Amino acid sequence: MATIRKRGQAWQVQVRRDGFPPITKSFRSKADADGWARETERQIERGELSGQGRSANRLTVGALLQRYEAEVTSRKRGRKFEASRIRTFLRSPLANVAAHRLSAQMVAAYRDERLKTVSGETVRRELTVLRHCIEIGRKEWGAPFAGNPVRQITLPSPSKVRGHRLPEGAEASLMTALTRTRVWYLRPLIMLALETGMRRGELLALEWTNIDLKARLAILTTSKNGHGRSIPLTPRAIAIISEIEVRDIRLFPVNANAVRLSWERLRKRAGLGNVKLHSMRHEAISRMFELGLSIPEVSLVSGHRTLSCLQRYTHIKPENVAEKLARLSVRSE
The missing domain is CATH 1.10.150 (DNA polymerase; domain 1)
Incomplete structure (x- = not known):
């Protein structure tokens, strides 16, 4: 509400509202003071003023x-x-x-x-x-x-999909290059990424207590989007985990930068051009769909909470769809 007081030869107005610092101004006539007070209160109600005042105006x-x-x-x-x-x-x-x-x-x-x-x-x-x-x-x-x-203003357009599927023969080239590296964690890390679709940060944060081999689950307490999830483990993923030597509370007690540098060396050795480690996630999610998993099932594994995000990671090969259609056609005859 507005308060109007006579101060000497001037009329002083002070407008107070919850969430706003007091706004004060002086006028020569009471009519001008009344008019300014009403207009200021209307502007606050319409959201045209927000925290005005000397202290607020000094905020950078x-x-x-x-x-x-x-x-x-x-x-x-x-x-x-x-x-x-x-x-x-x-x-x-x-x-x-x-x-x-x-x-x-x-x-x-x-x-x-x-x-x-x-x-x-x-x-x-x-x-x-x-x-x-x-x-x-x-x-x-x-x-x-x-x-x-x-x-x-207009924001720059969103980037195109950050990753893509592995090129033909890339997985075989990777496996060959892995036989020539002394970095112990690269092979199980990459293979688990391909089997589970987990992000690099999720794999590096994975602790042995998060692994339930009996239930065939890897339990993430948190992830990039802030939500935890339980990831079903394939028989191959279980075999990979079982082969990892326990060195720490984490399966992979290394930092992200070390993984990045090791991946860059491996990628060059395998002759994979600009293929990124994150491409393993794209490949894994695409394979899940090709195996016949439904959208809710793949979302449960990948952790995507919207269909639009999930679609950015899905790259179904047209030739695989053609093969599936051919099989369906044979069955219907």
């Missing part, structure tokens, strides 16, 4: 991002990557802009400048962080945004 985009990193990013599983994106913003001129002055044109200028040096997907992910930061700021922290400038 950089300060808002730092609070977001401390209170929101720090609780995420991908905090390391998101913190890196926030540091990129903090090094940019955008960080020094007063939050209430941030415009869609400024965000678009940041986008265009970044696109000169990094991929569209990188810029898209950075702007997604800024967009969510502004939403939290304006809805929960009283940050002075009438709207969200990031929502007013």
Whole structure:
């Protein structure tokens, strides 16, 4: 509500609302003070004002991002990557802009400048962080945004599917190259990825206590999307796990960078060009469909929670479909 007081020769108005710092202004006439108070309250109700006031107007985009990193990013599983994106913003001129002055044109200028040096997907992910930061700021922290400038611009298009299936003969080349490596964990890691469709991080986090051979399950307490799941183990996967020597509480007590470097050396030795370790997941999920598993069954194994995400990992070979149709045609005759 608005409070109007006579102070000397002026009329002072103070508008107070829950979630907003007090907004104060002085006028020469009471009629002007009344009119400003009513208009200010209408703007707050319509969402056109958000946390205005001297203290709010001193808030910079950089300060808002730092609070977001401390209170929101720090609780995420991908905090390391998101913190890196926030540091990129903090090094940019955008960080020094007063939050209430941030415009869609400024965000678009940041986008265009970044696109000169990094991929569209990188810029898209950075702007997604800024967009969510502004939403939290304006809805929960009283940050002075009438709207969200990031929502007013066009984001770079999403990247194409990050991985693909293994090329013809690639698995045989991998197995041959694995016989010539001294890195003990590469063979079981790659074979388990092909059998289970598990991500690299999930395999590296897998502990012996997560393995239930009697129930034929690998139990993940958490994953990339924050949800745990139980992965059915094939007979081949069980055989691979049974052959791994217990060295630690984890099946693979190595870090992600060591795996990355070992994979790069193996990939070159196998002559696989740009094939990524993540391609094992694409291959595994595609094979599950070709074996006849249903969408819910494959989702249970892969951990995808939406059909659109699952489809990005599914690459059915047309020749396999043709062969299946031929078999069905024979049965129907």
